[in-house]
Amino acid sequence: MVRQRRPTITDVARAAGVSKGAVSFALNGRPGVAEETRQRILAAAKELGWTPSHRARALSASRAFAVGLVLARPPELLGVDPFFPAFIAGVERVLAERNQALVLQVVTSQRAEEDGYRRLAADGRVDGVFLLDLRVADPRIALLKQLRLPAVTLGRPDVASPFPAVLVDDRPGITAAVSHLVELGHRHVAHVAGPEHFLHGAARRDAWEGALRAAGLPPGPCVPSDFSAAGGARATRQLLDLADPPSAIIYANDLMAMAGMAVARERGIDVPGGLSVTGFDDTELAAHLSPALTSVRTDPSGWGGVAARTLLDLIDGDGVADVEMPPAQLVVRASTAAPPPTPHQAP
Amino acid sequence: MVRQRRPTITDVARAAGVSKGAVSFALNGRPGVAEETRQRILAAAKELGWTPSHRARALSASRAFAVGLVLARPPELLGVDPFFPAFIAGVERVLAERNQALVLQVVTSQRAEEDGYRRLAADGRVDGVFLLDLRVADPRIALLKQLRLPAVTLGRPDVASPFPAVLVDDRPGITAAVSHLVELGHRHVAHVAGPEHFLHGAARRDAWEGALRAAGLPPGPCVPSDFSAAGGARATRQLLDLADPPSAIIYANDLMAMAGMAVARERGIDVPGGLSVTGFDDTELAAHLSPALTSVRTDPSGWGGVAARTLLDLIDGDGVADVEMPPAQLVVRASTAAPPPTPHQAP
DNA sequence: TTGTACGCGTTATCAG
DNA sequence: CTGATAACGCGTACAA
Numbered sequence: 027m028v029r030q031r032r033p034t035i036t037d038v039a040r041a042a043g044v045s046k047g048a049v050s051f052a053l054n055g056r057p058g059v060a061e062e063t064r065q066r067i068l069a070a071a072k073e074l075g076w077t078p079s080h081r082a083r084a085l086s087a088s089r090a091f092a093v094g095l096v097l098a099r100p101p102e103l104l105g106v107d108p109f110f111p112a113f114i115a116g117v118e119r120v121l122a123e124r125n126q127a128l129v130l131q132v133v134t135s136q137r138a139e140e141d142g143y144r145r146l147a148a149d150g151r152v153d154g155v156f157l158l159d160l161r162v163a164d165p166r167i168a169l170l171k172q173l174r175l176p177a178v179t180l181g182r183p184d185v186a187s188p189f190p191a192v193l194v195d196d197r198p199g200i201t202a203a204v205s206h207l208v209e210l211g212h213r214h215v216a217h218v219a220g221p222e223h224f225l226h227g228a229a230r231r232d233a234w235e236g237a238l239r240a241a242g243l244p245p246g247p248c249v250p251s252d253f254s255a256a257g258g259a260r261a262t263r264q265l266l267d268l269a270d271p272p273s274a275i276i277y278a279n280d281l282m283a284m285a286g287m288a289v290a291r292e293r294g295i296d297v298p299g300g301l302s303v304t305g306f307d308d309t310e311l312a313a314h315l316s317p318a319l320t321s322v323r324t325d326p327s328g329w330g331g332v333a334a335r336t337l338l339d340l341i342d343g344d345g346v347a348d349v350e351m352p353p354a355q356l357v358v359r360a361s362t363a364a365p366p367p368t369p370h371q372a373p
Numbered sequence: 374m375v376r377q378r379r380p381t382i383t384d385v386a387r388a389a390g391v392s393k394g395a396v397s398f399a400l401n402g403r404p405g406v407a408e409e410t411r412q413r414i415l416a417a418a419k420e421l422g423w424t425p426s427h428r429a430r431a432l433s434a435s436r437a438f439a440v441g442l443v444l445a446r447p448p449e450l451l452g453v454d455p456f457f458p459a460f461i462a463g464v465e466r467v468l469a470e471r472n473q474a475l476v477l478q479v480v481t482s483q484r485a486e487e488d489g490y491r492r493l494a495a496d497g498r499v500d501g502v503f504l505l506d507l508r509v510a511d512p513r514i515a516l517l518k519q520l521r522l523p524a525v526t527l528g529r530p531d532v533a534s535p536f537p538a539v540l541v542d543d544r545p546g547i548t549a550a551v552s553h554l555v556e557l558g559h560r561h562v563a564h565v566a567g568p569e570h571f572l573h574g575a576a577r578r579d580a581w582e583g584a585l586r587a588a589g590l591p592p593g594p595c596v597p598s599d600f601s602a603a604g605g606a607r608a609t610r611q612l613l614d615l616a617d618p619p620s621a622i623i624y625a626n627d628l629m630a631m632a633g634m635a636v637a638r639e640r641g642i643d644v645p646g647g648l649s650v651t652g653f654d655d656t657e658l659a660a661h662l663s664p665a666l667t668s669v670r671t672d673p674s675g676w677g678g679v680a681a682r683t684l685l686d687l688i689d690g691d692g693v694a695d696v697e698m699p700p701a702q703l704v705v706r707a708s709t710a711a712p713p714p715t716p717h718q719a720p
Numbered sequence: 721t722t723g724t725a726c727g728c729g730t731t732a733t734c735a736g
Numbered sequence: 737c738t739g740a741t742a743a744c745g746c747g748t749a750c751a752a
Contacts, residue, residue, distance in 0.1 A: 034728055045740045050730060060738065080496040081435070082728030085428045085745050092476070092498075101674070104462050105455025106657050112452045115479045122478075122485075127498050129439070130477040131469075132462045138469075149427040151439075151474050255661040281658060288663035310453050311628060314602035316635035327448070381746055392722045397748060405721075429746030432727055 033074040042070040053078075092127040093117075093337055094152035096142035098159070101134050102254055106281050108309045109326045113158070113180075116330025124338055140169055147173040153341045156180065156333055157189070160225040178337040180329060181225055182348070190346045192333045196226055196306070197233035199322030199354030200276065203304045204237035206320070206356060207274045210364045212302060216246040216272035218261040218282050220253050230278045230306065246272045251282055258282025262289040266301075273302065273365035280305035280312050280321055287315070287361065298363035308357050317360035324354045380421040389417040400425070439474040440464075440684055441499035443489035445506070448481050449601055453628055455656045456673045460505070460527075463677025471685055487516055494520040500688045503527065503680055504536070507572040525684040527676060528572055529695070537693045539680045543573055543653070544580035546669030546701030547623065550651045551584035553667070553703060554621045557711045559649060563593040563619035565608040565629050567600050577625045577653065593619045598629055605629025609636040613648075620648065620712035627652035627659050627668055634662070634708065645710035655704050664707035671701045 035049045042049065044067060051058045052067040059067070084090055095117070097110060114128065121128055129151050131142040143166065146152050154176035157166060160183050167187050170177045177189045207215050217234045220227030227250075235245045249264050251257035258281060265272055266289065277283035283305035290301050297303055297317055305312055308323035332349050339346045382396045389396065391414060398405045399414040406414070431437055442464070444457060461475065468475055476498050478489040490513065493499050501523035504513060507530050514534050517524045524536045554562050564581040567574030574597075582592045596611050598604035605628060612619055613636065624630035630652035637648050644650055644664055652659055655670035679696050686693045 035730095036728075046729080047731080047741075048739055051739085054730085058738070063738080077495055079432075079728050080498060081428070081432045081437070082745095083730080085426075085432045085747095086728075086730045088428070088745070090428070099458070099462075101459075101462070102657055104458045104674070105654075107458070108452025110452075110458065111446070111454070111479065114477065115446075115448070115451050115481065118477075118479045122480075122492075125492075125496075127476045127493075127496075128478070129474045130461065130465075131475070132458065132465045133469075134462065145469075145472075146474075148424055149472075149474075151427060255658045259661045284658060285661040288661055288665075291663040307452075310449055311602045311631060314606045314632040314635055316638040318635075327451070383746075393747080394723075394749080395721060398721090401748090407721090410721085426746050429727095430748085432729095432745085433747045433749090435727070 032079075033071075033076045034079070035076070037074055038067065038071045038076050041074060042067045088150075090151055090153050091125065092129050092152045093121070093334070093341075094129045094131070094143075094146045094155040095158070096131045096133065096139050096146070096155065098133050098136055098139040100252075100254075102256070103252075104132070104134075106254070108280075108307055109324075110158075112326040113330040113333075116327035116332075117156070117334040118330075120331050120334035120338070126338065140166065143169060143173065143175065147175045154178070154337045156337065160184075161223050162225060162228065164225075176337065176340050178333050178340065180333060181229075184225060190336050190340060191348045192329055192336060193348055193350045194324070194329055195351070195353045196229050196322070196324070197236075197353075199306065199324070199356055200230050200233035201237040202356035203276050203320070203322060204234060204241065206358060207276070207302055207304070207362060208238075208241045208243065210274075210302065210362060212274040212365045213243055214246050214270070214272045214365075215243070215274045215276060216265050217248040218258060218265070218275055218277045218286065219248055219250045220278040222250050227278060234276050251278070253279050253282060255281050255285035258285035259289050262286035266290070266293060266295070274304075274362070275301065276304050278306055280307045280309045280319060283319055283321070283361075284311070284315065287317075287319070298361050300366050302362040302365065304356075304362060306354075312357075313359065315361075320359045320362040321357050322354045323357050325351070379426075380418075380423045381426070382423070384421055385414065385418045385423050388421060389414045435497075437498055437500050438472065439476050439499045440468070440681070440688075441476045441478070441490075441493045441502040442505070443478045443480065443486050443493070443502065445480050445483055445486040447599075447601075449603070450599075451479070451481075453601070455627075455654055456671075457505075459673040460677040460680075463674035463679075464503070464681040465677075467678050467681035467685070473685065487513065490516060490520065490522065494522045501525070501684045503684065507531075508570050509572060509575065511572075523684065523687050525680050525687065527680060528576075531572060537683050537687060538695045539676055539683060540695055540697045541671070541676055542698070542700045543576050543669070543671070544583075544700075546653065546671070546703055547577050547580035548584040549703035550623050550667070550669060551581060551588065553705060554623070554649055554651070554709060555585075555588045555590065557621075557649065557709060559621040559712045560590055561593050561617070561619045561712075562590070562621045562623060563612050564595040565605060565612070565622060565624045565633065566595055566597045567625040569597050574625060581623050598625070600626050600629060602628050602632035605632035606636050609633035613637070613640060613642070621650070621709070622648065623651050625653055627654045627656045627666060630666055630668070630708075631658070631662065634664075634666070645708050647713050649709040649712065651703075651709060653701075659704075660706065662708075667706045667709040668704050669701045670704050672698070 305321035652668035
């Protein structure tokens with residue numbers, strides 16, 4: 027009664043009275059076996075409860091049937107980034123369809139990150155990887171090329187890249203935020219940026235600066251920060267300490283914006299009465315703050331799905347092209363309003 | 374110059390002039406080869422750039438050298454749970470040491486979750502799994518037993534379980550929160566709970582109720598919710614709408630507490646002047662809100678490390694016992710204070 | 721120490 | 737065209 031060993035195609039072959047090869051052909055639906063024989067083999071496989079041995083297939087095909095993701099995050103940011111679980115959920119939806127697995131590595135330093143890719147490649151644990159959080163002159167592009175590890179980048183690298191990219195454009199969202207604030211009458215719009223070495227951080231910063239210039243306004247001060255609440259609070263204090271503080275701040279993510287709103291409140295500055303604030307990510311909490319946070323909505327789960335599909339197609343050798351994703355959109359809520367009258371700017 | 378095929382132990386054997394078996398012994402540092410021969414073999418392996426084939430080892434040893442984690446989260450909670458990335462980071466630290474990989478599945482329904490475990494088991498993708506978010510009469514225990522998949526549970530199941538547990542106790546943190554509030558003078562302490570079918574949700578609820586009783590106070594109202602900001606806001610409105618609203622609310626996580634604080638503010642209720650609030654998780658943002666949120670600090674990363682070690686030991690067949698983790702601790706900040714005078718309760 | 725079977729599916733070769 | 741046979745991928749384990 028105990029089924030100790032799982033059945034192999036050899037067992038199926040014996041049961042159906044054919045050879046191993048015939049079983050393989052039949053199970054994979056390939057020509058070369060008569061229809062009647064095929065049915066007999068399939069029936070035998072079903073009766074024995076045969077399931078393919080993933081390990082044997084992996085060895086035989088020199089494939090892992092898995093893709094990898096190495097995530098580098100400083101410890102304090104590990105629990106607060108809303109992007110990554112949503113991205114993974116999108117990835118999984120596609121992987122599940124194709125019976126692929128996701129091998130995840132979470133590391134807390136860039137050095138460990140490269141080691142992570144090296145290990146994945148050396149062990150043949152994965153057939154390809156996702157490249158997130160692109161950096162300026164990102165060394166991982168060359169590393170993956172050298173490791174001959176297929177990859178898909180989220181965003182377009184600033185260096186030559188042999189890999190397809192899922193193009194996400196944060197800029198329209200930031201541009202919309204700036205326009206929104208300018209229309210409300212703001213003339214002094216600051217930015218609390220993400221780390222400068224991240225391309226998405228730089229893109230948001232550039233979009234902020236470009237939108238202000240396009241509106242004929244001088245870019246206000248920009249404080250680079252680190253996406254953390256502590257960093258957002260620090261940057262906000264810095265901006266509010268200025269002789270000529272901004273009337274609005276565009277934050278590169280919601281978390282920093284939330285911390286910034288708290289700093290303003292501590293100082294008795296009303297949001298949005300005395301200071302308008304916008305975030306980025308549109309986290310679930312954003313809509314439930316007081317005031318509710320105006321933010322930029324992105325679609326990490328959708329990106330994950332597209333990235334996964336692209337990566338699997340690349341691994342399968344299908345021709346793949348970059349995919350352009352819809353632009354991020356501004357969600358206006360209650361943290362933005364007309365600026366307060368500024369006496370010292372009166373004519 | 375092109376190294377097309379990666380070297381196998383057969384190549385190493387040929388180069389060193391010995392047999393495959395000898396190479397295997399030498400590379401695994403096992404007795405049975407003369408020291409001199411061993412050196413020659415190691416030198417040959419190094420020169421050829423041999424690295425072990427993970428796939429061949431997996432097939433031969435019938436092991437995946439990987440562990441799995443299936444995470445079920447409703448979409449709206451995917452990006453907001455601080456627990457899970459930190460837990461994974463802790464897991465990875467241990468896995469990296471032992472050259473194991475983590476196979477992750479993120480699903481959005483319980484049905485898909487069971488399928489996830491089934492797939493991991495059927496494919497032999499993993500040698501064991503973590504069981505998180507234990508539920509009342511959790512059916513996954515039986516499922517994993519049936520699948521013969523070694524597992525480690527986070528927390529002690531309420532059903533008989535053949536698996537070792539990493540015992541995390543949320544209760545002392547909640548108890549401390551209640552005591553703190555009672556000492557401040559609160560006599561009407563409500564609770565916004567997590568979903569009732571989660572053991573940790575139930576444990577937090579029980580701790581709240583038990584601590585109040587121990588203090589000789591009747592448990593205030595308890596509103597079960599779902600850990601989301603929207604749910605926290607809804608529950609808070611419900612509590613504040615009561616004829617006799619609580620003077621303090623203990624939330625089962627920070628996110629609901631933050632949303633609750635916003636609801637209070639919208640209604641013109643000062644926190645902590647008119648309402649004290651405590652959270653759970655001690656997310657990074659908690660310390661940077663205004664007022665800063667009193668919360669219960671847990672150590673998901675530490676739990677992850679211990680869970681991983683326990684699981685790997687279990688897989689290796691070492692005897693493993695339950696591991697008790699230090700209790701959660703209350704971090705007092707500015708969202709808790711003495712209750713306002715309550716005229717209608719005056720003698 | 722060596723030789724070889726084993727784990728298990730895939731695929732090329734070849735006979736019918 | 738049908739199907740059998742055998743080699744392959746690669747490390748491990750055991751008998752000789």
